[in-house]
Amino acid sequence: MKAAARLGALFICASATASDLHPIVEVQSGYLFGAASDGKWLKAEESARSVKADTTYQIYSLTVKLGEATGSAPKSVDEPCPDTMEVTLSEKPEDGVIALAAPWNALPRKPHMADTTQQVYVDAVRDFLKTKGIEQPKVKIDNILRIDLDGDGEEEVLITATNYFRKDESVPMR
Incomplete structure (x- = not known):
């Protein structure tokens, strides 16, 4: 999860349309970290309004791409953390760490x-x-x-x- 947070920290803040929005989800919990849009970072609560159901995510472990999954529209996990947004993924590989809805390679250099x-x-x-x-x-x-x-x-x-x-x-x- 820390690796996921570091990946998310590489981006900064703005609003976006669904077509240029690239949400990042922690695979095992389904927690939406937020999304990148035009080189800027959107927090989870703000980006959740634009993330659509049936978004395709690339699933990564710490070292390799594992495959793809389809995600639900984000929803609140409710109490005790109503601000935490969750996406249900169609696939959750055991070694899955990060799900990224983007066309680029998230691992250009192999860890x-x-x-x-x-x-x-x-x-x-x-x-x-x-x-x-x-x-x-x-x-x-x-x-x-x-x-x-x-x-x-x-x-x-x-x-x-x-x-x-x-x-x-x-x-x-x-």
Whole structure:
């Protein structure tokens, strides 16, 4: 989901017609993040008014395109989060992360999954958590992706880590 938020953060804000509107949906929950239109970003609530039923989405995992799905018109998930908009997708691949209604390739450079136990990254996460006041952090890295985000030939490293203090060590709502 963090990867999805980063993708959404690449865009900025405006209004749009359905033909040039490119909504972004988190696959497993169906949550509408918002939409891109003419290089600008629309929040979910604003873009939901223009997203139509039967919109075709490209479904992506963290590393590859998985296929296509058709989406419903967005609707509120109601209480306790009435501002959260949801799209029902016709297909929800288990590895699906992001659904994007756009003709372009959302993965022009291929990300590579890295070993989550690499000491250099465990230490980096531990050091970061210590700067946030956590004296003895328990580091649980979920994913490490290496990808050249800006096309400069240098791979950036994206790390996601969680610690929910559950006995079974599962992540809530996953």
